[in-house]
Amino acid sequence: MSGNHESEVRNPLILGNKTYHQMTEDICRPIEGKANKYWWVSFVIAFTTMIWGITCLSYTIGTGIGSWGANKTVGWAWDITNFVWWIGIGHAGTLISAILLLFRQRWRMSINRSAEAMTIFAVICAGLFPLFHTGRPWLDYWMLPLPNQFGSLWVNFNSPLLWDVFAISTYFSVSLVFWYLGLLPDLATVRDRCVNPTKRFIYGLLSFGWKGTARDWHRFEEVSLVLAGLSTPLVLSVHTIVSFDFATSIVPGWHTTIFRLISLRERFSPDLQWY
């Protein structure tokens, strides 16, 4: 979006007098080239951790949630802690991306993709905990208001946990769309540079026929603004709803309106979470 024109009163955002072509080359290198050593090291670590995570979750599903050490007065422990923690992480990403967009901070362009990706994956991580912490995770879909043949069974719209389901899934879908929308021009660039027809076909599908015309860019910007406008209040509401899990209960220490504020504070400084 930024032109060649640079403001004269501040330093340029991109140093080294790079041309658009050079920038495109730089950006596409990680995708088009071969993975380097560091990538492989990180991948192996991440993959091992994932396998370990899958093993642990399989054990949990196989033996029972009792293996997580909670008890009858502390019904939730690490599961809810991790859930709230990851939600906080997720919010930081959207905050950076959406609010900075609304405030027209162009420097966000250097970090918005990773911030948004962080949101997506943090929300996935957050969602995993409530899903697997249930006694019978294979029945988790009962928490969705799906038409069913169990009789007239429906979900309980009074339950903050159900609000959670809606809040998180809404937040996840908006963040996903926001993130994916930002990807479109770049996916098109990759598509245009592809020599391999299969790759070109796949990237062609992924880039939704992006042509880079002024109309494309216009709509892109409009939708980005709309989504940023949507996700900013979502950030506020989602964490509020997460805090409702505690605040609406009648357990002493939990039954307090301060939870909403604590949650908000967390959003701005997720590193300070769990007071």
Place this chain on the structure above:
Amino acid sequence: MSKKYWKGVEELRNDAEFVRLKNNEFYENLPLDQVIEKKAQDVNTTPRRDFLKFLGFSVAAASLAACEAPVRKTIPYLIRPDQITPGIANWYASSYFDGYDYCSVIVKTREGRPIKLEGNPLNAVTKGGVNARVQASILSLYDDARYKTPISGGNPSSWEVTDKAIIEKLTAIAAKGGKIRILSSTIISPSTKKVIADFAAKYPTTKHVVYDSVSASAMRQANQESFGLNVIPSYNFDKANVIVALDADFLVNWISPVEHARQYAETRKLNGGKKSMSRHIQVESALSVTGSNADLRIPVKPSQQGAVAANLYNAVAAGTGASAIAASALDAETAKKIASVAKELLENKGKSLVVCGVNNTAIQNVVNGINSLLDNYGTTIDLDNANHLRQGSDTDLTAFLDELNKGEVAAVFVYNSNPVYTLPNGAAFAQDLTKKVELSVSFSDRPDETSAVCNYVSPDHHAFESWSDAEPRTGIYSVGQPTIAPLFSTRQAEESLLLWSGNPTNFHDYMAAYWSSAIFSKTSGSWNKVLQDGVFELPAAVTKNYKTSANLNTAAETIGKMSASGFELVIYEKVGLGNGQQANNPWLQELPDPISKVTWDNYIAVSPKDAREKGWKQGNVVTVKAGTISVKAPVVIQPGQAFGTASLAIGYGRTVAGRVADNRGVNAYPFTSLTGGNINMSVGGVDIQKTADEDYMLAATQTHHTMMGRAIVKETSLAEYIKDPKAGNEDELLTIKVGKGEEVKKKAGDLNLWGDFDNGNHHWGMSIDLNSCIGCGACVVACTAENNVSVVGKDEVNRSREMHWIRIDRYYSSDADPKEGESGDIKKMEDPSDMPRVVFQPVMCQHCAHAPCETVCPVIATSHSSEGLNQMTYNRCVGTRYCANNCPYKVRRFNWFRYTDNPQFDFNMNNDLGKMVLNPDVVVRSRGVMEKCSMCVQRLQDGKLTAKKEGRKLVDGEVKTACAQSCPTHAITFGDYNIPDSELNKMWNPDERSYHLLGELNVQPNVYYQTKVRNIEEGKEA
């Protein structure tokens, strides 16, 4: 240049044959085709049939392989037995007595399986009460540790072989005049006594030695000396205005606890405007359940018990003009209290009762003296209708052990007792039994320490597989009938004895014949009617007043010589395991001790003061040494324990009992001693030393001790209650702002966010009278039995994952130190004082009308019924546990693991035998779902259906929850708010004692409590 790899030369050469084969998936043709083709040439078979066979086989194999669930066979009745309708329970009157606990019961059987016990209300002794141990005995029936065949020389054998060998040996012993001894615990069955007499007639060298693991022999001796009657009297606690108990845990353990608890509770009830109640003073060393219910508790060391009795005698004698006896001085505080107790006793002459549980003839004689002076015989004490539940004679036991040690005894039959475990010196007994006796036979129905060292085991039936009769009190009979065919190749001990004495009859016929000749000859009766009712009564004898004729000065002299130095160890019985007979019963092991709340273990209880001084902490492992006996056990700091004493429970430390009980806790019996002619349950000069061992993990279900200033249990004194019936039950008022600066105070119940439910037909509810609850735990076991509650084991209890649907909370209360209140030190509030008062509170699901659990469940697995119940739909539960988090009473229980068929939880639900006890009306919950008290909805449904079939409405009291049914003191009243004159509605009086637990939350529970009232004057006594 890359290399070429090939699998075989054929591949390298690309042979035509190779190429052809390569294109086929299988190298050769499928053999199946060959078989079919070959058979097809055979004229006698047809390919179609073979095809069908193969098809059938493969479908069966595939479906078998696909079946994950194990195949469970249910076999329908080909010919339905008379009286059994599948789905309908049959109830049989029966009796339970194991030498320790007695209850007349009604056994519920389903499809031929006994699954639940309820008290028989017709019985004059137990009157419908059942205690925790008897309640749990139904599970002992299905204990897979039981003997399955007779045992001969340690190996399974057959009845023919065993009988032949035993008869041969008996005949040989009788021929040469060798002594035959039958060693048993108390036998209250007249027919069994006749069987033993018959046996003795056949083998004249036979003598029957009776001893009790927890002996009351001194009482019988003292009554012999005092009144010439070798009996234990029946007590009428209900006729007593003042009750003084000297080390007698009469509500849960001592002699006839079910009977005493009911009588006691009658004197404590304040229903219907009653303004008086009995006063209960307990003098004891360890904090017992009875002591924790007392109005005044005087802690003394065991060595002081005699001095207390003597001083009390003197104080009473001074009031009646009798002469004093020698008595050593007590410390000033105790002396003052004893003097005031004596005053109260004298004010209630003839309406007071002094009971003593010390197994010491001298002390018992002095206590008899006190009761004589107070004219209590004939009113509160009934010597003419004696209690038969403890008949053991320590003198006989001493003589027998002596004979045995000298090698004079040729044959020993052990019936219903486990001397190797329960005798003070069981190891020596085991040695003598194995080395000096020719024939030793145990009748034990399951392995125990004694049967393990006997030559033969002739396993008895369990109580509910046998015929029995019982005479717990003179003239009051109950009978027991089998409720299931014997599970194993066992035989009733009476039948064995009859057979060996040459009378191969069955015991039922024998008993019926005995009854018609010995009992129906006194008063006419019908055997069938007796079987149906389970009870039979002869007219009671008129009770007379007795005066002691014992020489109290001799007794006082003996008492004067009693002394002990240093720490004293008290050996006591726990509510769960009692004397340890049913130690292999997981329900009892998991039943929390009413006072310490510890499960699965016994421990050394010491007072907080001693612990502070010696630097002991909860869970520290100490060595307890008395003489040559030494054990290692963990410390529990027990408020209320007398200073300078420690206590240790019997019943634990079994070595041959089964996988549940073996090596759990330590055996305390070796600390008892058979000195001075009686079994002594305390020992002085005990050395307790902290060891370097790691702290021991004790699994307690309640680890906090006080109410931290909240009004959970509301409590008041009788004096206050008489002044204002609402004393102690002040409402929590909420401040509401109306308009500017204006405030009004309102009751939480007056503010409603939601509308009320319409409970048109029934509106179930429950009242719990804290004044009647003694904390005995019978309801907990009854609930476990009724609702298939899982046992989870020590580790899981330690993780606060016990599954009991009803729990009994215990709180300590003491006058708060105002200074501590000012400093606002919350943590200090949790420390009970050294001698606190104790309150019990049963808590189950409160079935709130505005239930916090219901609003938070995302899938509506818990909902409100039209009858006021908060109900749980297990099928729908996904296990978010939000409901449990939001429950203010913390009564919801989660299935953290699968508790059935899981070797990790190897209790009764891990084997087919143990699972026979399960109630088919209640689903066994699967892993991952929440469960909780359902107010026995299956019973309600059953009652409603019965009423519907008979075309009428349910009558009040017709259905009861398991807890309400089993409560020996009737502290729990279950009923219907929609019946205007129901017991429940009569009890509900918020202007007096009724209150809702945590009423300020306004969750509108359907369960309410009644304030506890103590017969004290606040501030008058410390």
